[in-house]
Amino acid sequence: MKRTNEVFFKNHWKRVLIILPAFVILYLIGYIMDPFSEYARTFFHRDISEILTDFGITLIFCTIVCEISILISNWLDHKLPWIEHSRKRFVIETLLNFVAVLGILFIIFSIYSYYVPEAGMHSVLTDSKYIQETREIMQQFLITLMVTFLIMVINTGNSILLKWKNTAVRAAESDRIAMEAELQSLKLQLDPHFVFNNLSVLSELILRDQQLGYEYAENFTKIYRYMLVNSKKNIIHLEEEIKVLNAYIFLLKQRVGEGLIFEIDIDRKQYLNSLPPLTLQLLVENAMKHNKTSKSDPLHLKIYTNCEHSLVIENNFNPLETNTPSSGIGLDNIVRRYRLLGAAKPEIFQDDKIFKVTVPLIELK
Known part of the structure; x- marks a missing residue:
């Protein structure tokens, strides 16, 4: 019998089933929130190398967020099981995921500011280009939180579903063993x-x-x-x-x-x-x-x-x-x-x- 703490994303191909939709949803929500942004209007007019680089960075980001969500979920399975602490588990897991994403975004923006100085915090606030970039950063932050929450919900839902199935299997196995023992007792x-x-x-x-x-x-x-x-x-x-x-x-x-x-x-x-x-x-x-x-x-x-x-x-x-x-x-x-x-x-x-x-x-x- 499989271990009861096995989660839905244990196999690599199952991780892909979440990472790829998160990748698509991230772009889709970004376009819906601001379809007339410079990023959206010029995206497909860029060189293919720039587009592939953008895709690659986004895919890596989605993978990191997904893996962190899984690590947090697995760690909390031992500390705060869903059955005993459902509300507390939901709040803490949500906060930990959001804090982790904030940390990732901070690292990304710090690296970006370092290699692109004109986008750094020293820019003048009245500068229209800086204001536009700041708005895009905030939008990206909100989109990332939404995608992170989606990944967390799906990961959590499937983890709970799998635990429920394993519990049902254990109960059925226990009933079968009890049935065989009783049947053997009757025959004796x-x-x-x-x-x-x-x-x-x-x-x-x-x-x-x-x-x-x-x-x-x-x-x-x-x-x-x-x-x-x-x-x-x-x-x-x-x-x-x-x-x-x-x-x-x-x-x-x-x-x-x-x-x-x-x-x-x-x-x-x-x-x-x-x-x-x-x-x-x-x-x-x-x-x-x-x-x-x-x-x-x-x-x-x-x-x-x-x-x-x-x-x-x-x-x-x-x-x-x-x-x-x-x-x-x-x-x-x-x-x-x-x-x-x-x-x-x-x-x-x-x-x-x-x-x-x-x-x-x-x-x-």
Whole structure:
């Protein structure tokens, strides 16, 4: 990331974008203020060498003023930042720029008076030529102050704009880091949630039926491997989720037997769309946690896609007699992961007969 105190004029070509307009504006304002002055009337009647010399001196002057304005701005960035001292900064920067320009003009006029004695301060005030030159000097002074102020305003404006952009970039970067940390934290919650619910079942099956215990361990391993491989992924193809769901259904059948009835009807065209890893597992586990799963009163679970490119997980609403407290891992986990991914929010519907969660499928461009 670029340094936050980087200013608009750091690159040389960007300096040119200010120096050249200042150069043109200086001549333009001078002509507008006194279009009938001897300087304006005779300018293009001079020798080309005199014109080029005039251009060169003016260009050097604009460059010096621009560089001084930048140096003052950079120095004040450390002493009086705009955010904390905006008014004081504006007044002091304006005064420093004007004082610097006065110093430059004093040096220029001193050199001019030294090499052109008739233009010096010893000239008689009633002399018309001296009065004309004095007026032109005052005009040049005012023009220079105007151009200096213009350079300062543009330099300051772009400096503030760049700082604002850098602040916005830092804020976005901070949000992104926080989002990734929260997303990773949410994914790590899945491990103990999954392991705790299945290890006890596995130990019982091994004692009762070794072959069934072996199959259970195989499917358990398949799911856990899936979790480890995809732990760093934010989204995964629906096809992969369905494959691991089949292994998960096997585990559930061993836990509740005929107390759970599954119906899966998914459009294969949606297989390449994506969703956060283990979304289906969490929703199925959530349905089982809060509903009866007995042989006489089974839980009916339907998983299907709709015409809106969404996945629907629906179950009959048959709550347990004792309300099981929520751990916050299931539905909340999914909703937060979708939010952090910037995807549409999952929809939850419930009445006295069904409970339904609709999760958007993310289309990868």
